[in-house]
Amino acid sequence: MNKAELITAVAERTGESKAKAGELVDAVFEVVTDALTKGDEVKLPSFGxxxxxxxxxxxxxxxxxxxxxxxxxxxxxxxxxxxxxxxxxxxxxxxxxxxx
Known part of the structure; x- marks a missing residue:
């Protein structure tokens, strides 16, 4: 699955537009990247x-x-x-x- 496919899947599951889903996916990537560059760990219970x-x-x-x-x-x-x-x-x- 690539980023475009991920955005499409998020849009379908949430009922949001692809544009809004793209913003959400980008925001998650940015938050995870920011945390990791600071040396923090990002824990998502049950997921990883x-x-x-x-x-x-x-x-x-x-x-x-x-x-x-x-x-x-x-x-x-x-x-x-x-x-x-x-x-x-x-x-x-x-x-x-x-x-x-």
Whole structure:
């Protein structure tokens, strides 16, 4: 699902116009981005949590040249799914296996 599809789905579920749904989706993205750039965690009970983690510098290999390179330390956004989301994914996986 891309952003346009997300906006369409939000508009259909809320009964709002696509323009209003687009504003809402953009606002959520902005709030989450602002919180993460401040180092805050965004917790959505049952759904999951967004957090910033610091990664250590590490060695990697350029697959084209096979040359070893150093990947610098950095900050990355991470998402950890909540219990309800995990259960929904497992149920969908089990349903897909049953239909095969």
């Amino acid at each position: 949590a967004f957090a910033v983690v610091t990664t250590a510098a590490r060695k990697a290999r350029n697959p084209q040249t096979n040359q070893e390179v150093i990947v610098p330390a950095g900050r990355r956004a991470r998402f950890k799914p909540g219990k309800a989301l995990k259960e929904a994914l497992e149920a969908a996986k089990a349903g897909a296996r049953a239909s095969v």
